[in-house]
Amino acid sequence: MAIIDSILWSSFARISVVELIALGFVLYATYYFIYAVYATTFSPLAKIPGPLARKFSYLPCVFMSLQGRESHAVRDLHHQYGPVVRVNPEMVSFTNPTAWKEIYGYPGVKKFKKSGYRQLRPGVPDLLTANGTDHARQRAALNRAFSEKALREQEHYFQDHVHLFLTRLDERCAQKQSINITQWIEFLAFDIIGTLAFSSPFNCLEDQGYHPWVLLLLNFFKSTHWVLAARMCGIFFPLVLAFGPIRDLQKGEEHLRRSYAKVQERINMPEDEERNDFWTYISRQNEQKEGSMSIQEMEVNAALLIPAGSDTIATTVSGCLYLLLKHPNTLARLRKELEDEFVSEKDITMTRLAALPYIRAVVEEALRMYPPISGELRRVVPREGAVVCGHFIPGNTIISVYAFAACDNPANFARPKQFTPERWLQTDERPTWTRNDHLEASQPFSVGPRNCIGISLAYAETKLILARLLFRFDLELLDDDFNIENQKVYVMWKKPPLSVNLTKRSATDRKTSS
Numbered sequence: 001m002a003i004i005d006s007i008l009w010s011s012f013a014r015i016s017v018v019e020l021i022a023l024g025f026v027l028y029a030t031y032y033f034i035y036a037v038y039a040t041t042f043s044p045l046a047k048i049p050g051p052l053a054r055k056f057s058y059l060p061c062v063f064m065s066l067q068g069r070e071s072h073a074v075r076d077l078h079h080q081y082g083p084v085v086r087v088n089p090e091m092v093s094f095t096n097p098t099a100w101k102e103i104y105g106y107p108g109v110k111k112f113k114k115s116g117y118r119q120l121r122p123g124v125p126d127l128l129t130a131n132g133t134d135h136a137r138q139r140a141a142l143n144r145a146f147s148e149k150a151l152r153e154q155e156h157y158f159q160d161h162v163h164l165f166l167t168r169l170d171e172r173c174a175q176k177q178s179i180n181i182t183q184w185i186e187f188l189a190f191d192i193i194g195t196l197a198f199s200s201p202f203n204c205l206e207d208q209g210y211h212p213w214v215l216l217l218l219n220f221f222k223s224t225h226w227v228l229a230a231r232m233c234g235i236f237f238p239l240v241l242a243f244g245p246i247r248d249l250q251k252g253e254e255h256l257r258r259s260y261a262k263v264q265e266r267i268n269m270p271e272d273e274e275r276n277d278f279w280t281y282i283s284r285q286n287e288q289k290e291g292s293m294s295i296q297e298m299e300v301n302a303a304l305l306i307p308a309g310s311d312t313i314a315t316t317v318s319g320c321l322y323l324l325l326k327h328p329n330t331l332a333r334l335r336k337e338l339e340d341e342f343v344s345e346k347d348i349t350m351t352r353l354a355a356l357p358y359i360r361a362v363v364e365e366a367l368r369m370y371p372p373i374s375g376e377l378r379r380v381v382p383r384e385g386a387v388v389c390g391h392f393i394p395g396n397t398i399i400s401v402y403a404f405a406a407c408d409n410p411a412n413f414a415r416p417k418q419f420t421p422e423r424w425l426q427t428d429e430r431p432t433w434t435r436n437d438h439l440e441a442s443q444p445f446s447v448g449p450r451n452c453i454g455i456s457l458a459y460a461e462t463k464l465i466l467a468r469l470l471f472r473f474d475l476e477l478l479d480d481d482f483n484i485e486n487q488k489v490y491v492m493w494k495k496p497p498l499s500v501n502l503t504k505r506s507a508t509d510r511k512t513s514s
């Protein structure tokens with residue numbers, strides 16, 4: 001035995017580094033070949049339709065993700081392969097109308113747990129990553145801050161910021177400057193969330209420029225996206241990461257530091273009866289039910305709420321505007337609804353807007369065609385496997401609905417590329433050709449116990465911004481750079497400029513439209 005050992009060792013010692021690398025390569029290639037054969041033929045997932053390469057390799061997914069085109073690619077795969085598609089070796093995507101309910105509608109943590117989310121601060125659960133009782137406790141504490149009552153009490157914050165936003169646009173209009181309105185909408189959305197969360201806006205509108213924190217966040221989305229794609233590369237993770245925007249990743253830490261500091265600043269503010277920010281409601285809940293949320297949990301949730309409640313709104317408002325400007329008849333109909341209802345701009349309130357059907361339909365349709373969270377919402381199948389939309393899916397598979405794929409899909413919506421708010425109307429005005437639409441396939445806020453907590457706020461804010469903007473200005477679209485089909489997604493849509501000319505509307509303009 002000792003002789004064999006020594007012969008083996010002496011032959012091994014004679015192998016050069018190049019030979020060693022070649023040997024490693026051959027071993028890896030052999031392993032990979034066997035794995036590829038398994039993944040495409042014997043694996044229980046092999047039967048799920050999809051391109052061969054995606055069944056055994058993450059590369060197509062990584063490649064498209066790094067280009068910001070994975071949401072579009074998955075949409076196209078569904079067109080080709082149907083409602084159930086193997087997106088990569090471990091993931092299956094569904095576009096069936098019932099998929100949202102089946103995957104996310106259950107008391108979440110019990111059936112399909114979230115997968116791939118990392119706590120912002122290790123050991124401290126935030127709403128996105130908390131499980132079971134922690135999630136229920138935190139959600140209950142935050143629910144108060146997102147109730148209809150809270151929204152009514154907070155309306156003055158929204159109105160004040162929209163007023164400043166329109167004043168800034170007035171100034172540009174007087175100077176006859178064309179503007180990238182997406183940028184101004186971003187200023188507005190970030191200022192609003194700063195006030196709602198901490199009673200301290202980012203002052204983007206005041207200063208007429210991005211606050212450094214906002215810029216940091218916008219870059220952070222892209223670097224997070226890069227890391228998620230790099231993680232799929234296994235042992236090549238460091239290599240892919242090295243080519244990515246690593247410096248922006250460190251900015252994630254800065255975002256956390258800034259959020260924590262803001263929470264402390266807010267906690268130290270003197271009492272004020274008039275203040276109605278998120279923390280007002282959370283502290284009330286904390287007083288009534290001691291320990292609803294610890295300071296550390298408040299800090300990490302602040303870091304979550306800022307991006308969750310800002311860029312999503314900016315995307316929705318920009319998307320609505322772009323689609324309206326491309327469809328003058330729809331815009332005219334919306335103006336008519338607004339101008340029949342409101343005599344002057346100061347009459348426009350969130351409560352009155354809530355009763356108008358057409359503006360709601362416009363927002364629904366824009367969310368369908370341009371869902372702010374367009375990519376995957378990962379859930380993992382429990383070890384014993386589960387039947388999802390009629391398919392048995394083995395344990396540990398990642399399953400997801402991609403909102404963009406489910407919505408831009410002719411099996412769910414007739415003429416999916418046609419902007420038709422009327423499909424959302426409950427009256428005879430709903431066109432006959434849309435009557436078989438599966439409206440439930442569009443769930444931009446997800447469903448179930450882990451859906452978006454900010455739904456009411458998002459609708460109310462979007463409608464208020466849109467209504468007041470359209471009431472005050474005529475907008476002329478200057479180019480088609482915003483074309484959704486050409487956009488990229490890095491966690492969030494990377495919104496190109498939406499260039500417009502503004503003209504102030506007169507009372508006569510309003511009379512003619514209504």
Ligand code: HEM
Nearest residue numbers: 127128308309312316372373444445446450452453454458
């Ligand atoms: C149009 C705007 C918005 C869209 C499309 C949207 C979409 C979503 C989606 C799809 C989820 C589920 C994420 C998942 O399952 O991993 C989610 C969760 C969440 N959203 Fe929103 N969101 C919007 C606006 C907002 C706003 C305005 C806020 C707060 C100010 C907010 C706060 C949150 C929070 C805290 C969660 C985590 C909820 C939980 O896990 O219990 N979102 N959102």
